Amino acid sequence: MCAAAASYRRNVGIALFNAHGRVLIARRTGDDGPEVIAPGFEWQMPQGGVDPGESEAAAARRELAEETGIVDAVPLGRVAEPLVYDWPPYHGPPHRLDRWRGQSQAWFAFRFTGAEATIDLSHAAPGEAPEFDCWRWEELHRLPALVVPYKRHVYARVAAEFAVFTRLSG
Template sequence: MTTANTASQLPYRPCAGMMVINKHNHVFVGRRIDMVSQYWQMPQGGIDPGEQPLDAALRELMEEIGTQQVELLHSLQEWIEYDLPEDLVGKVWKGKYRGQKQKWFLFRFLGENSDINIATKHAEFAEWKWSPPENLVSEIVPFKRDIYETIVTKFSPFF
């Protein structure tokens, strides 16, 4: 069992987060395949040792949504951190991390919906949709809502 004191000593997992918007400025979100939930999330994934955050973001897009038909519009200079809820520390990521530090990228999707394939080798999502940015915060799992508020605020001038 991981205590709050032990959790605070764990590192953050380096992660790339991707906000992918379509021509209507709606955001790609998916429901995770590994849990039954009403929550949606944007693609994200770990940054491998020695990998650059943008390279990780593009790799993760291919792994999670089956396409890299995007153009980079903006990226955040800062890392955004979040802590897992206490009941998840020790269970997620083999108990190695207390949460994630994320580098976020905003991409414009250049393809057609038919170019998106979530049935990839590393499938993350059971289903997906395009969501208006104003819905993102209410659609995400509660412990990530502050991060999503920050991301929407910082990226909205680029929509």
């Protein structure tokens, strides 16, 4: 008998656009178990797990607030189906994420309507350290080259799906 294949963790990703059509990216402070960050590829958009009983849309708003302090954002759209990636090989100590083979992400686009001074990366989920140490606005089409290789296909799809929002203004 073969063991059942590990499933994917339910997750959301957030593309937050400013009035100039650039998207917020932040630099990861380090690995999170099997979510390995390669040197030179520390940048990503906010993302996080969906809690039991929580809708994906609510998770996207919660994760955006937890990771960046941002609450002033209006929804623009979402990718119709989940985008999936596998973790790279992981040989570290047991970790809360290692029971899954990767993540199945629902991607949402939002327009930032607040002041940049309200962006605060010191926020984190209770009991967790902040994930990021700095942020910037970046051109969406450049993101696949800035992220870890195992997420590039997801970021390429997000860039294609959300390209229309790079041409909109506040």
